[in-house]
């Protein structure tokens with residue numbers, strides 16, 4: 261398998277839906293491909309429009325946890341269709357924005373959809389987040405929005421992020437983080453569901469606990485800053501995403517995603533925003 265063609269079946273399906281012009285797919289995932297954030301989850305109305313707004317809010321919360329500001333050079337790793345870059349471009353001035361993704365097909369859409377505002381610069385670059393094609397100390401902020409679980413190694417990614425960050429720069433991510441006391445149970449469940457999960461979502465490693473992240477930060481030249489558990493704010497995502505998957509005929513994907521919903525509701529896995537300062 262070439263590095264430009266990492267297998268992510270859910271993106272193959274999504275690209276097909278976008279190609280067909282499916283209006284729900286375009287509204288839900290044409291910009292961001294991640295979960296939503298609801299300040300008040302009870303107020304979520306289950307509509308695709310409500311979900312799209314919530315996805316933008318989640319993106320902004322991750323960017324804010326990286327203290328993004330005007331004039332910065334920012335790298336978004338695993339940038340998808342460029343939604344985070346688009347959001348930064350709309351919110352900030354005199355910024356140099358770089359979106360990096362392993363999948364050239366997604367970058368083609370990003371380049372078409374996301375154009376810089378006057379004074380801003382945008383580049384979309386194909387590459388692996390664990391082998392960043394950038395110079396040392398060349399970014400103020402590195403972001404990875406809901407994608408680190410696909411990367412071949414969190415350790416290599418953190419080392420690379422630290423290398424390209426200026427001292428005092430920030431790394432901000434969001435991830436599904438299992439609670440450590442439930443790890444044996446989660447690993448046991450994996451024996452039964454791992455194959456089905458990878459048939460929908462490709463290579464996924466969701467075994468990294470908060471303690472693992474804290475050790476990783478220490479060992480790679482970072483200091484942990486923000487550790488925010490936003491699980492309950494993301495839960496209205498599941499009914500919308502599962503409905504869309506089932507409506508497009510992907511029953512298995514809907515069922516797998518419902519399983520992730522239960523991991524969150526039962527407190528086995530937390531959805532977390534994490535940020536780190538480069539020493």
Ligand SMILES: C[S@@+](CC[C@H](N)C(=O)[O-])C[C@H]1O[C@@H](n2cnc3c(N)ncnc32)[C@H](O)[C@@H]1O
Pocket residue numbers: 266268291292293294337338339340341342343344360361362363366387388389390404405406407410411412
């Ligand atoms: C759930 S999507 C998130 C996309 C985007 N961050 C967003 O929030 O809309 C995961 C992304 O990670 C990308 N990805 C997976 N492995 C990667 C790698 N090794 N290096 C760079 N990007 C990768 C995928 O192509 C996909 O765009």
